[in-house]
Amino acid sequence: MMRAMASRPLRRLLRAAPLLLLGACSLIGIDGPMTSLEPQGPFSEQINDLFWPVFWTAVVVFVLVEGAIVAASFLFRDRPGRKEPKQVHGNTKLEVIWTAIPVIILASIAVPTVRGIFDLTECGSGAMPVEIYGHQWWFEYRYPENGAITGNVLVIPAGREVCATMTSEDVIHNYWVPALNGKRYLVPGHTTYLRLQADEPGEYWGQCGEFCGLSHSLMRARVVALPEAEFQSWLAKQLEPAAEPDEGSEAAAGLALFQQKGCIQCHTARPWNTVANQNFNGPDLTHLMERDVIAGAAFDNTPEDLKNWLANPPLEKPGSYMPNLGLTEQEIDSIIAWLETLK
Numbered sequence: 001m002m003r004a005m006a007s008r009p010l011r012r013l014l015r016a017a018p019l020l021l022l023g024a025c026s027l028i029g030i031d032g033p034m035t036s037l038e039p040q041g042p043f044s045e046q047i048n049d050l051f052w053p054v055f056w057t058a059v060v061v062f063v064l065v066e067g068a069i070v071a072a073s074f075l076f077r078d079r080p081g082r083k084e085p086k087q088v089h090g091n092t093k094l095e096v097i098w099t100a101i102p103v104i105i106l107a108s109i110a111v112p113t114v115r116g117i118f119d120l121t122e123c124g125s126g127a128m129p130v131e132i133y134g135h136q137w138w139f140e141y142r143y144p145e146n147g148a149i150t151g152n153v154l155v156i157p158a159g160r161e162v163c164a165t166m167t168s169e170d171v172i173h174n175y176w177v178p179a180l181n182g183k184r185y186l187v188p189g190h191t192t193y194l195r196l197q198a199d200e201p202g203e204y205w206g207q208c209g210e211f212c213g214l215s216h217s218l219m220r221a222r223v224v225a226l227p228e229a230e231f232q233s234w235l236a237k238q239l240e241p242a243a244e245p246d247e248g249s250e251a252a253a254g255l256a257l258f259q260q261k262g263c264i265q266c267h268t269a270r271p272w273n274t275v276a277n278q279n280f281n282g283p284d285l286t287h288l289m290e291r292d293v294i295a296g297a298a299f300d301n302t303p304e305d306l307k308n309w310l311a312n313p314p315l316e317k318p319g320s321y322m323p324n325l326g327l328t329e330q331e332i333d334s335i336i337a338w339l340e341t342l343k
């Protein structure tokens with residue numbers, strides 16, 4: 001009876017363990033969208049190439065040290081009539097050896113680590129510049145070469161280095177797309193640099209890596225790498241304004257609501273609004289329908305998710321600066337009809 005009672009929490013834990021493990025794996029494990037162990041570009045590969053030798057060195061040190069502790073506790077354990085084993089305290093030779101070995105190991109880890117830290121943030125000369133701005137709670141992307149501005153999804157050319165110049169408009173954020181590079185802070189009033197490159201066209205997930213307020217966990221980074229020619233046409237298209245909705249259509253009613261309800265104060269949507277509030281803005285909506293995610297890449301860009309989002313942003317994303325405008329269902333439908341024309 002006593003035994004059964006004592007083991008019940010343990011049994012529960014054991015039963016829950018595979019679930020917890022699976023839960024963790026679905027986010028960050030191997031084959032998960034956020035693993036650092038499957039590099040997709042030269043910079044993440046550089047980190048990976050450093051990680052594994054350090055990991056195996058640590059494994060060898062662990063096995064040797066733990067093995068020595070276990071061996072010593074068996075070989076030299078106290079038995080009746082046993083004399084005290086030979087004491088080695090103050091043995092100069094041993095002191096030198098077990099100081100020198102860690103020094104050599106740590107130095108051989110530190111040199112490539114420090115070199116790598118600088119290398120991963122000092123952009124190559126031919127890199128394509130991109131500016132990344134952190135906002136509570138989404139990332140804004142600007143392409144200084146042609147003036148394009150977008151948000152939530154960073155589109156880059158595959159196989160080419162991108163040099164991100166980063167800063168924050170409010171609090172400290174951290175840009176982390178594990179398949180492409182390590183983490184790097186976005187600090188208000190300060191500029192940091194990060195090299196990004198994807199070897200192949202594809203989609204890569206990331207996450208703000210610094211607690212930055214209520215919806216930090218919903219501040220995601222998404223990178224889409226396109227073949228060079230596709231990227232160039234995407235980039236050129238960003239400068240085009242959106243099409244005027246047909247007069248009298250539901251989309252036209254949606255555009256009117258966008259202008260009347262105050263959305264236009266924070267969101268750029270060309271040609272109707274070319275410069276939204278520079279210091280306190282939301283994502284540029286001109287080509288919203290090209291993106292597959294909304295609201296800091298936290299939700300899918302589907303009519304259902306857009307509906308939930310417009311109905312009550314702070315409910316979907318705690319602390320959201322996009323307020324609940326108290327829109328009616330009809331108003332929301334009209335706005336979505338207009339948003340769907342923003343291709």
Ligand code: CUA
Pocket residue numbers: 134135137172173174208209210211212213215216217219
């Ligand atoms: Cu931004 Cu966490």
